[in-house]
Amino acid sequence: MANNQKASAKRHLRTGDTVKVIAGNSKGKTGKVVAVITDKDRAVVEGVNLVTKHLKPNAQNPQGSIEKREAGIHISNLQVVDPKTGEATRIGRKLNDKGKLQRYSKKSGDFI
Incomplete structure (x- = not known):
């Protein structure tokens, strides 16, 4: 680099x-x-x-x-x-059920 x-x-x-x-x-x-x-x-x-x-x-706006x-x-x-609670939350990443890394809300624990 x-x-x-x-x-x-x-x-x-x-x-x-x-x-x-x-x-x-x-x-x-x-x-x-x-x-x-x-x-x-x-x-x-x-x-x-x-x-x-x-x-x-x-030309389009002669006056400015x-x-x-x-x-x-x-x-x-x-x-x-957070879509569930409507409050600001920190974000983490964890594997979902398909084994893909996905963002989740640290307050509610739900995936975003």
């Missing part, structure tokens, strides 16, 4: 997961993961961490505009919401 490359670690988040923000300006909000940016350890969550983006004038857009949030500030 080259000096500038980071070892690829397994992350507890996947696109489509419902997550709760546990730290930062958006603390307490929940939303669905739209994208996971693996090289920066960040995730984009629907309706969370909104930033104001100024757009330059162009200001719009609110979701920005990435570090994955350490997110926790997956």
Whole structure:
């Protein structure tokens, strides 16, 4: 492995997961993961961490505009919401009945 490359670690988040923000300006909000940016350890969550983006004038939008857009949030500030209880939970991995490694909720013990 080259000096500038980071070892690829397994992350507890996947696109489509419902997550709760546990730290930062958006603390307490929940939303669905739209994208996971693996090289920066960040995730984009629907309706969370909104930033104001100024757009330059162009052919489609001659006036330019200001719009609110979701920005990435570090994955350490997110926790997956347990589908059974609806609370934020830590995630583990264990073998299911078919012998495949699968994520599970540490609170309820159910597979996600």
